[in-house]
Amino acid sequence: MTEMLEKERKLLERYGLVPEDIVYTARFDVAEDYRFTDGMILLTAEKMAVLLYPPVSGRDYYFGGYRTNPEEAGWEPALQIYDLAEVESLGIIRELTGGVLFGRISGVETRLCRFTNSHMGEMERLTDNLEKVKKKETLTKEDIEGKQRIERCPKCGTIYPDQQRRICPKCMDRKSIFARLASYFLKFKGRLVVMALCFVGTAVLNLVYPYLSGTILYDKVLSRNTEFMEFLQIPGMKFGVLLLVVVVTMAVSKILMQLLGIIHGTITATIVPDVVARIKQEVFQSMGKLSISFYNGRQTGGLMTRVLDDAGEITSFFIDGVPYFFSNALTIIVTAVIMIRLNWQLAVIALILLPVLTFTSYKMMPRLWHMYGRRHRANRSLNSQMNDNITGARVVKAFGQEEQEMSRFHHRNDNVRKAELDVAKYEIRFYSVLYSLVENLTSFMVWGLGAILILNDSGLEFGVLITITGYVTQLQGPLDFMSRVFRWWTNSMNSAQRIFEIIDAQPEVAERLDPVRPEKIRGEIEMRHVTFGYEKHKPVLKDVSFHIEAGKVLGIVGRSGAGKSTLVNLISRLYDVQEGEIYIDGINVRDMGFRELRKNIAMVSQETYIFMGTAAENIAYARPDATRAEIIAAAKQASAHDFICKMPDGYDTVIGSSGRTLSGGEKQRISIARAILADPRILILDEATAAVDTETELAIQESLEKLVKGRTTLSIAHRLSTLRNADRLIVIDDGKITEQGTHQELADLKGTYFKLMELQTKALALRE
Amino acid sequence: MQEFEFNEEELKAESEQLQQIRYLTKENAVFARTEGGFVSLEYDGKKYDRVGVYRMFPISDPEHYISIREADEKAREIGMIVDLEKMPKDTAEMLREQLRLRYFTPQIEKIMDIKDEYGYAYFHVLTNFGACRFTIHMGGDSVVSLSDSRVMLTDLDGNRFEIPDIYRLTVGERKKLDLFI
Incomplete structure (x- = not known):
């Protein structure tokens, strides 16, 4: 209240x-x-x-x-x-x-x-x-x-970014996700150790090189430092030899750095694909187990690309982010320490601007991300127009609208250009101006102070100055990295969260632990007081009860949206009912094993599903072990044999998304053949002939009649003629069964069915 | 079960009626205010206690092509008015009142603050109907550009807010909006 x-x-x-x-x-x-x-x-x-x-x-x-x-x-x-x-x-x-x-x-x-x-x-x-x-x-x-419409985190009140996922990015436990992710890489312990060594090696060499090229070269070699000669035990003051040794050492350390880089790159290349593949495999496996309702709630295409992108994002963070984090942190600390030990005055001057740099980067970064976001959106909008135009090329040409499309394209293309330009400008400002400013200013100050110190004879050697300026340049990379690593970590943990969510998702419709596995199903179906809705409080089916004996045909009639397809989906348990029970041969479908249940139910619906593969493979989808003869027999019965034979590669023709395109009727016949071959006890025909012309319908109708024989069949149809041989009929309106009985009984009732019948007869008469 | 009343003649007559264009003019239609604050209509010998008033081109041509529809769920069209100006003054006024009601959209005059966090943007703005705060979803189509300068925002509840001309905002305010347009 x-x-x-x-x-x-x-x-x-x-x-x-x-x-x-x-x-x-x-x-x-x-x-x-x-x-x-x-x-x-x-x-x-x-x-x-x-x-x-x-x-x-x-x-x-x-x-x-x-x-x-x-x-x-x-x-x-x-x-x-x-x-x-x-x-x-x-x-x-x-x-x-x-x-x-x-x-x-x-x-x-x-x-x-x-x-x-x-x-x-x-x-x-x-x-x-x-x-x-x-x-x-x-x-x-x-x-x-009422129901709360907007879901939010109970802890901090933040709205969940994805309303279907009750996950708060603010309160998410990133550490445990990180630990779980790390487990994927444990398999590669050996290689990871090598990689870590590479990083440490590179960091050390990075520190050594400026020292060699500065202090050693100028202060010890070029200034002919005798102590140093004795230290290296090179006799006879042969400076030529010493110079050679130092130069060779410098060259070797450069080569070593390159080598370490190559080793690191190679290891990365072997680990990344493996981990990505493993994550994707787990995701796919889990997606297979999930219930249909999981897919209804999301955009499937978007889901898949996101999963793939996410897997890449995570791996790149683990390969590039985590090790570099340690190596960079190490570099920063050790460099600072060495610089201070070499000459603390110079070190202070060299380091004084770096916090400013880090702070400004951190401040400017969000704006840069915004700009990236805008560029991304502009690109997406351009891509979607391209996509529209390619798929709709026929319409564009037919209406002669190439020019208009061109100008629309130009507009969007221009947006992309502008966004790119903005990003470029900002990046230049960000990296070039800011960085070179700080860099130049710092080295200017270091050189200036260095010169003063040297001129004042306060014990600073020229080589040390060179070394320190070398370190200053080298620090910038790690510092820049540090300013963006936090955002990277947050993003990749979000990605990981999304992936784990799919991997961990519990299917809503789950098999019982000890399911009943009947040897043979007769096909008797009974629904008792079934109520069901996709959303809990909006029932699509209300208190539906009916009974079909094994081998009989039940026709289902009703307006579109009345709940017919929902009704049949419940029988094969794509969803679970909210109230009431469904029995097959007296066994509650909730108690039956998935394998037994689905092996015995086949569906031919208006949405045909042809996957990538040959015609034969498509027909044998439910029974991959079927022989050629069986496949041909099934195709023959489904009147698919003729058109398959006429294709150049016959049953070996690759059909599906990238193969040969089939017409609606052809696809339908393939799916009927599939159902025939599956030889189910229960057959569901959901508007099986809605997508085809009258002639094809007649042909398919015949195949269907053969298919129906001896099986319990639930047939949904708009055209009542399709249902003329149904044993019983039910009329569904607004989720309720309003009439049921035989064809004759319903006709005598003079209710909805009668009116529908009359109308269709008239419509037919009109057509003739 | 009205939906199943399939009477051939009736169906035919109905579809014919749907296809016909009927213009409402000051000569053939009489609009009147009702006691409860709605508008009634007498047209073609029929009296409608309450009618719905819709724009056909709410964005590009709000003053022309006004569709007058029945008040029930089906909202069947009774007829259309081509030009509001051509109607008697008080009729035009009462229809505009109804349009204001239907197309009630606060116009954003000033942007105090926009904060974006985890996929949502939190707006604090001044509209012509008062100051308010609302939230939009960052992805998807909650921000639509109607023209180069006109922007429509839709918040989480489905409320619409309009920015009639972004160039009337200050540079600072436009910068805050930058992310969305």
Whole structure:
């Protein structure tokens, strides 16, 4: 129940409405002059009250996504009270943004209030609840609260980015995901150790090289440092030899660095594909187990690309991100320490601007990501137009609209160009300007201070100066990396979360642990008081009961959207019923093993599914072990044999997405052949002939008749002629069975079926 | 079970009626305000207690081609008005009132703040009907460009907000919007 302010309570009491009597409250938010305001409609057992505040400027109104709105408007509300006896009914006129509540009050349609879509749910419940209150029914919790539309994290209140996944990116446990991901790489322990060594080696060489090229070369060799000579035990002051040794060492360390890079690259190349493949395999395996409802909730295509991209994202983070993180951190710390030990004054000057750099990168980064996002969107829009044009090339040509399409393309292409340009500009500003500025400034300062120190004879050697400037340049890479690694980590953990979610998803329709596995099924089907809806509170089927004996044909008739296809989907347990039971041979389908259940049910529907493969493979889909002779027999029965033979490669012709395209009727016949070969006890025909012309229908009809013989068949059809040999018929309307019986019984009933029959006969007569 | 009333003549008449264009003019149609704040219509000998008023081109031509429809669920078209200007003044006014009702869309005049986080953008704006906060989904089609300068936003609840001309916003405000257009 919405909380009520003290002054509202007082006002209501003054007019004899005790807040405790209020059974339902709906809020609204738009005034007569359209300004945002506060108001509510209250229901008690006898009265309905409309309470309205005048709009107040200077305060914010909250719509969905923001949390509740407890603020107090500073004005006094107006109140209008109606007796429920006068309120005949309430109705809503839906507008684009919100709606209007009107009531039929003492015979006059009266506008009661306006509201935005944010209150649509409450208002809809108000109209229902009024009916209930008038009938003296008690309101249930759901009547009052409804369902929360927007799912949010209970911990921090953030809206879940994906409403179907109750995962909060703020509160997600990234560490455990990381650990779980790391387990994928454990298999490659040996190689990972080598890789880590490569990183450490590279880091060390990175440190050594500036030292060699600076301190050693200038201060020790070129300045002919005798101590150093003795230290290396090179006798006789042969500086030529020493110089050679140092130069060779420098060259070798460069070569070593390259070598380490090659080794690291090779290892990466062997590990990455393996891990990606393993993750994809697990995802696919899990997707196979999931129920149909999982797929209905998502865009399948998007899902798949996302999974593939996600797998790549994770692996690249693990291969490039994690090791580089350690090696870079190591480089930064050790470099700083060495620099300080070499000469602390110079080190301070060299390092002083780096925090500034890191900070600015961190600040500028979000904008760069935004720009990448925009570029991505521009590209996506361009791609989708290309896609449209390629698939719709025929229409474009037929209407001669090439030029218009060209200009549309130009527009989008230009957007991509602009986005690219923006990114480039910003990147230049970001990397080139910012970085070279800091770099130049730093080295300028280092050189300047160095020069002063050397001139002042404060013990700084020229080589040390060279070494330190070398380190300064080298630090920039790692620092840049550090500024972006956090975002990278967040993204890849999100990717991982999405993948694990699929891998871990529990199928809604699950097989029992010890399922009944009957040897043979006769095919008797019974539905008892079945209620089912794709969404819990919107039943598509309501209290459906029927019974078919084994081997009989049941025809199902009804308008589109009446629930026919849903009904047959329940039998093969693509979904589980919410109430009631379905029995096959007296066994509840929930108790039956999936293998037994689905082996015995075959479906021929209007949506044919031809997968990539030869015609023979497609027919033998349900029974891969079928012999050639069996396949041919099935095709023959389905009248598919002739057209298959006429194709150049006969039964070996590759059909499906990238192969030869088949016509609707041909596809249909392949799927019928598939069903014939599967030899199921129960056959479901869901508008099997809806997509084909009359002639083909006749041919398919014949094949179907052969197929139906001896099997329990559920046949859905628009055209009643298709159902003429059904043993029993049921008529479904709005989720309920309204008529059932034989053809003759229904015709005598003179109900829906009769009317439908009459109409179709007339339509046929008209056609002739 | 009205849907199953298949009467051939009736069906034919109905589809013919659907295909016919009927113009409502000041000569043949009489609109009147109802007591409850709606609009009624007398046309072709029939009286409609409440009618729906729709625009056919709500964005490109809001003043022309107004469709007058029955108030029930099916909203069958009674007729169309080509030009609101050509109707009597008070009729045009009451129809515009109904249009305002139907096409009620707050126009954003000032953007105080936009924050984006985890796939949602949280707006704090001033509209012509008052200040408000709302949330949109970042992906998908919650932001639609109607022209180079006109933008329509749809929030999580399905409420629509319009920015009639983004160039009337300040540079700073446009920058906040940059991510969406």
